Amino acid sequence: MTTIMQITPYYPPHLGGLERVVENLAAGLGHRHDVRVVTTTIGSGNAPRRSRVGPVQVRRHRSIEFAHTPLAPGLLGSLLRAPRSAVLHLHTAHALLPELVALTAWIRRQRFLVHFHLDVDSSGRLGWLLPAYKKHVFGRVLRAAAGVIVLTRSQADWVRETYRVRAERIFVVPNGVGAAYFMDPRPLRRPDDGPLELLYVGRLSPQKNVTRLLEAMSRVQLPIHLTVVGDGEQRAELHELAARLGLTNVTFAGARLGAELTRSYADADAFVLPSDKEGMPLVALEAMAAALPIVATAVPGNTELLGDVALMAQPEPAALAAALDAIADDPVLAEFHGLRSLTAARAHDWDTVVRQVEDIYAEVLS
The missing domain is CATH 3.40.50.2000 (Glycogen Phosphorylase B;)
Known part of the structure; x- marks a missing residue:
């Protein structure tokens, strides 16, 4: 049984589409794999920091949010303690977490996947830093990934042109619906x-x-x-x-x-x-x-x-x-x-999406 680390800045009960995509994907994969969600406590309400929801283990790390960016130093420890054979599947639309995953993969000589949900725009007092971060930091993380999952064909073209990710490393997997x-x-x-x-x-x-x-x-x-x-x-x-x-x-x-x-x-x-x-x-x-x-x-x-x-x-x-x-x-x-x-x-059921993701694991991480 493969261990799959679903790494996400937020997770339900935190509100948002990304969060529920991760929840559904983890639940679908959990029927055949050892799935562990690693996330932060932001927006988690009274949810326990360690829990099991069906077949899925959830680990929430204490965190604060600064400039719309979750900061959870303890999350790196969870990644470093994961089995070396684990699949590292990062869900991203925020800074810092991609760098933690890329650092873990470099230290442990692991491959990792980036699930690219949305390219966020600048906002807040430190928003002026975002373009430089995307160009000089986030782009390097995407290019270092064994595969980048995007939601649409146009998004695939944009990631290839903007971040110079090789076309053969980009995979289109739409979201699903329950x-x-x-x-x-x-x-x-x-x-x-x-x-x-x-x-x-x-x-x-x-x-x-x-x-x-x-x-x-x-x-x-x-x-x-x-x-x-x-x-x-x-x-x-x-x-x-x-x-x-x-x-x-x-x-x-x-x-x-x-x-x-x-x-x-x-x-x-x-x-x-x-x-x-x-x-x-x-x-x-x-x-x-x-x-x-x-x-x-x-x-x-x-x-x-x-x-x-x-x-x-x-x-x-x-x-x-x-x-x-x-x-x-x-x-x-x-x-x-x-x-x-x-x-x-009817073309967007979760079973189809989960099978597509499993196929990508087999292709790029084997």
Whole structure:
């Protein structure tokens, strides 16, 4: 049985798509391998620092977050104590952790994989350092990896051109969606069904641009009620903006996971994704499986996954509001996009994704 170290800056109950991708991948691999998740305590609430969830061991290291970067010195010890034959599978969208994994691999003469979820933009007081870090540090880590897993073909081209990673070391593996999210198509909405129940799920962070969504909600002409599911650093700011805009048609529901999250999709009539950029948004896959019509901004990441599925809008409030009104006004259009969602989601089950990852392990780490 192979030992697989899934190394991630954050892990549920911390909110985010990357976290749930790691959770699902670890659970799928755990049926056939010794899977150990190594992560930080950030956003873990009351979760124990050592636990076993099904077949998966989870080790959380004490940490602090500085400039949107988790710092967990003890994590290096876990990596150095892992079996030399272990697969080191790093999930990355943040600094420092890639360097710890690369250092471990160099010391122990191990190979490692990088799972590249998203290229983050500069933010905060030290954001000006990020371009230099990417060019001179992170790029070296990617080139040293035995393989780099990306989510889309366009992301593969970008990693090859930007970070000079050799094409034969880049592997495209899309995100998956769990069976619990698959639902029957929605019945056609009737004029007397009340407001369109619109759902957003995700972090309340600048990249997701819920600000744009709230501004769009202040412009819609038809009855639409928005439920915002999620939490993050912009929570207070977004509550204040909704109050300032006088939005009585918006409910902030906070974080939801498991069955509560599944019910959120079941109760919705449509889903919205107002992001500035995405990798491959897991919440969009979940909404697709739930047979929801989707309105999304036409930005990188969204266009690859949703270009043939969703009603796409330019990333500005007026265009987003017009697209939401179109879905609310035309039940046949909503039904059409809901069926497209469900059809496309069927190609993204987790069993297929796990097998693809296992094939990559066999190819590059054997």
